[in-house]
Amino acid sequence: MIFKNFNLVILAVLIVSLSISSCKKEQEDTNSPPSAPLVSDPLHVYGEYFFVNWIGVTGATAYYADVATDADFNNMLADYDNMEVAINGMFIVEGVIPVTKYYVRMRAQNANGSSINSLSKEFTTRVADLLPNMGMEDWIDYPNYESPAPVGVWTSANKVVDLNPTIYPQLLFRTDDAYSGSFAAKAVSNIAIGMPLLTGSLSTGLFNVNLNDFLKSMIIGVPYKSRPVRFQGYYKYFPEGNDSCEIRTSLTRWNFSTGEQEKVGEAIYRTQDTISDYTLFDLEFVYFREGYPDTIDMVFAASAGGEYFIGEVGSTIFVDDFTLTFEQK
Known part of the structure; x- marks a missing residue:
């Protein structure tokens, strides 16, 4: 019994010692400069x-x-x-x-x-105020799909495939059917069991699946502070039914008075035509406000109404070698 009580005393002393040591460490942390970011x-x-x-x-x-x-x-x-x-x-x-x-x-x-x-x-720094990998040459391979690099600039809804590859389709593909170089991007609209149309698209931003509100899965755009004059590149389009594609770059900024993003300028193009060979698109930016944006949102969509789940299964757009041009200084 004495030996047992002695063990209990030792255990109690250890607990108190650890508690004092912990409190001392917390006090030291409180009285110390922070760690480096x-x-x-x-x-x-x-x-x-x-x-x-x-x-x-x-x-x-x-x-x-x-x-x-x-x-x-x-x-x-x-x-x-x-x-x-x-x-x-x-x-x-x-x-x-x-x-x-x-x-x-x-x-x-x-x-x-x-x-x-x-x-x-x-x-x-880059040679101009351009996004990386606008030639679609660099891709990241994941177990169920591929995505253009870098993460945080280019995205699509391909992450839905990870939920269940037998149910959710891949929507954006790397293809060797390129205008120049080795690769281009190919986006195909499709459907999944129990879900409305999923538009095939390539865009700037981040995509994380939100099953409660699929429209909130996309974080639109990336930081940007320039005023380009033209948006150019090459595309092919194969619509199904009366579908149309959309090629667009929107420049926006946060309005602290209204608490919303406001549109500074935009270059946009839509067509229902079949474009069988790579064709140049050359779009002029229309500016609605003075000053600079804080965000660029670039989108290539196989179904222009995809934001509202409107479009046709199988509509396909290819895009490659796109760029922004600027006024000469």
Whole structure:
């Protein structure tokens, strides 16, 4: 009995010790500077600006960023030397030069001080304010479907296939029937058991299946801050019945007064005609407002009414080598 009681005493002491140690650790964490934030891999990078996505840390009350033209951060950009950034997970770097490397690092801060510098990330600006992979050459292979790279820029409703490949059809395909290069995108409208029409489409944004409201599965558009003058590329179209395709780029921005996205400009084209050979589309942007957008939404849909589940099964669009053009400066 004495031995048993002794074990109980030892156990109690250990529990108290662990509790004190835990409380001490929490107190130390409370009285310490935060950990360093994480700068995400480059994604929305253009010719004259780029967006930096980042992940914050617990306990931070402010975040600061450095942008430099060298990996040692000896040559800082004037406006991005210890610049405080809004706590929303993204900021824009402007005034940069096309086809140039830049380096980004961040710090978190609270009342107890600043974190160490985060690991830096290299951003290489593009030749112009264009989206990546507009030639549809780069694709990612998943178990049940393929999707154009990179994730976070190009998407489709192909993720529905993962729910049940025997029920839900693939809607966007990589095809070697290309205008130039090795590949193009092919989108085919189809249906699934128990569901309305699923339009075959390629678009910018993210797609995560929402079975409660399928229309809310798509997060439309990606960050963008330019005013192109034309939207061009090559397509083929094979409609079923009276279906029509839609090729569109919309430029929008958030209106803080109305709490909604407002349309800044748009280039759009629809046709019911069969287009058997790759044909140039050359669309002029029509602008409705002054100033710059904050989002670009690019869509190639085999069924123009697909947003409302209207269209025909089997309508097919091919798209390749599309681009945006700008006024000469």
